Amino acid sequence: MKAINVNIQEFAEKFNQEYEFLYDNYDRVAGYDEAVKAFDEACKNEKFAAFVGEFVKFRGDIISSDREAAAFMFALESMGALEDVA
Numbered sequence: 001m002k003a004i005n006v007n008i009q010e011f012a013e014k015f016n017q018e019y020e021f022l023y024d025n026y027d028r029v030a031g032y033d034e035a036v037k038a039f040d041e042a043c044k045n046e047k048f049a050a051f052v053g054e055f056v057k058f059r060g061d062i063i064s065s066d067r068e069a070a071a072f073m074f075a076l077e078s079m080g081a082l083e084d085v086a
Helices: 008-024 032-042 046-059 066-078
Strands: none
Touching (some): 008 046, 008 066
């Protein structure tokens, strides 16, 4: 069973879109700080951490910046999977 039920390829594409949007707007986006904090807090959740690990493995790179953390949460929310980590 997958940690979070989303297609990892589609998630990666959405993550990249969200990251680019944040980059283009210098991270001045409503909910940015909250998304970063939510990512940090959600990493304490075993199911969420497993999905982060799955994504890191797929992507070949860790989530190492606040912008990446925010993009991760925005992508998860836009795909309707944020409630899967509750």
